[in-house]
Amino acid sequence: MTADLTALDASVLASKIHAREVSSVEVTQAHLDRIAAVDGELNAFLHVAGEQALTAAKAVDDSLAAGNAPASALAGVPLALKDVFTTTDMPTTCGSKILEGWVAPYDATLTTRLREAGIPVLGKTNMDEFAMGSSTENSAYGPTLNPWDTTRIPGGSGGGSAAALASNQAPLAIGTDTGGSIRQPAAVTATVGTKPTYGTVSRYGLVACASSLDQGGPCGRTVLDTALLHEVIAGYDPRDSTSVNAPVRPVVEAARQGANGDLKGVRVGIVKELHSESYQPGVIASFDTAVAQLKELGAEVVEVSCPSFLHALAAYYLILPSEVSSNLARFDAMRYGMRVDDGNMSADQVMAATRAAGFGKEVKRRIMIGTYALSSGYYDAYYGQALKVRTLIARDFDRAYEQVDVLVSPTSPFTPWKIGEKVDDPLAMYLSDLCTLPTNLAGHCAMSVPSGLSADDGLPVGLQIMAPALADERLYRVGAAYEAARGPIARP
Numbered sequence: 001m002t003a004d005l006t007a008l009d010a011s012v013l014a015s016k017i018h019a020r021e022v023s024s025v026e027v028t029q030a031h032l033d034r035i036a037a038v039d040g041e042l043n044a045f046l047h048v049a050g051e052q053a054l055t056a057a058k059a060v061d062d063s064l065a066a067g068n069a070p071a072s073a074l075a076g077v078p079l080a081l082k083d084v085f086t087t088t089d090m091p092t093t094c095g096s097k098i099l100e101g102w103v104a105p106y107d108a109t110l111t112t113r114l115r116e117a118g119i120p121v122l123g124k125t126n127m128d129e130f131a132m133g134s135s136t137e138n139s140a141y142g143p144t145l146n147p148w149d150t151t152r153i154p155g156g157s158g159g160g161s162a163a164a165l166a167s168n169q170a171p172l173a174i175g176t177d178t179g180g181s182i183r184q185p186a187a188v189t190a191t192v193g194t195k196p197t198y199g200t201v202s203r204y205g206l207v208a209c210a211s212s213l214d215q216g217g218p219c220g221r222t223v224l225d226t227a228l229l230h231e232v233i234a235g236y237d238p239r240d241s242t243s244v245n246a247p248v249r250p251v252v253e254a255a256r257q258g259a260n261g262d263l264k265g266v267r268v269g270i271v272k273e274l275h276s277e278s279y280q281p282g283v284i285a286s287f288d289t290a291v292a293q294l295k296e297l298g299a300e301v302v303e304v305s306c307p308s309f310l311h312a313l314a315a316y317y318l319i320l321p322s323e324v325s326s327n328l329a330r331f332d333a334m335r336y337g338m339r340v341d342d343g344n345m346s347a348d349q350v351m352a353a354t355r356a357a358g359f360g361k362e363v364k365r366r367i368m369i370g371t372y373a374l375s376s377g378y379y380d381a382y383y384g385q386a387l388k389v390r391t392l393i394a395r396d397f398d399r400a401y402e403q404v405d406v407l408v409s410p411t412s413p414f415t416p417w418k419i420g421e422k423v424d425d426p427l428a429m430y431l432s433d434l435c436t437l438p439t440n441l442a443g444h445c446a447m448s449v450p451s452g453l454s455a456d457d458g459l460p461v462g463l464q465i466m467a468p469a470l471a472d473e474r475l476y477r478v479g480a481a482y483e484a485a486r487g488p489i490a491r492p
């Protein structure tokens, strides 16, 4: 019974809970049991909140028993939350020592929306420190292992959420995507993840990495589950100054339409610059097969060129560190978390010692790069130049979307690599973000859907679908149609 419940889709669990065939408490307990059984090895969770989750589940069961309608389409279905959204009832560490044990004084808007939707939060998931990384190895609390092969990385920065889904520890999860941290982990664990249009999911209470790029988003094992969660978390929030005041896109309807229909009349563009011989052959083969399936569904497929995408990586790795160097200045040993002080230190010394001890290598690297890129005399040459490239990327997208409705590419140029393989080579690590970064720089939306296992190593590959700002429903229509045509995939 217990094992069965953790293998079910969130949409199926929701109907069973709402029909009172099974209780939310049973479903939640089944997932807590699963976490207890497997997470000692996988390390997907930094904190498990069994008691709180069961209390939330019981509230849903009681409300349904009293004859009330479910609070949301996912009421009663538990979820794993990336440890970068604040929660008043459990710690928020962002995978960093500097925030070890820190409990936020307020809930993120996203956390509040989950609570109001009756979604029990099982716990907080592991991540690269402050969301900087592509492998979850930059967590101060040890790496998360990929359930497909525990000698390999689960992607990053949201490797904990992706691994929790892939190992049936949670039927739903939340990630954040600044340069690919939802999509790349989804790709390498054969799960689904969406980076919604910038500004459509509140950043209030999302601990900032790079504010002009950060976006929370939904993760699931199917496109429909991801769509259901998308509608729960999206929406205008006056507490986030960059929140978009527009109606939530009809992504659930689009997912249902896609799953039951074809793609006739849908124009799909293959981005020439994101289809390179330098990618792993099995990834390219899987992508080409996926494109053939889109054609069979009736989509009109053309090749489009976005030349400035070749400079996206360079621009991103100036813009992101610049914003990081400013955002992370708030960890000053006075306001949050850790404090190193031998009693004889000046305030400056306390600050320096705390940051030296509290931040990991990658975070320090980016703070230094960003501080340099923003310094007077270099600002125009680095940060200013990167902003110009960002504009060119947006223009390339605009031109492409005059011709097509969605763009596609592999999500990641390679399948999950061995733990430790790239830790000493930051550039090699950064290359895994090649295909995902342009979307963030433009503020658009994109999704990763599993496209099967690579022929060269039997490991998961993801298909990336991109769409313009505020056209998130296109991702779900195309994603669900593709998922149905692809058929069921193997599970780890």
Ligand code: GLN
Pocket (backbone or CB within 6 Å): 131, 132, 133, 134, 156, 157, 176, 177, 178, 179, 180, 181, 182, 209, 320, 433
């Ligand atoms: N891997 C990318 C980076 O290291 C993306 C991170 C993210 O999306 N948070 O910056």
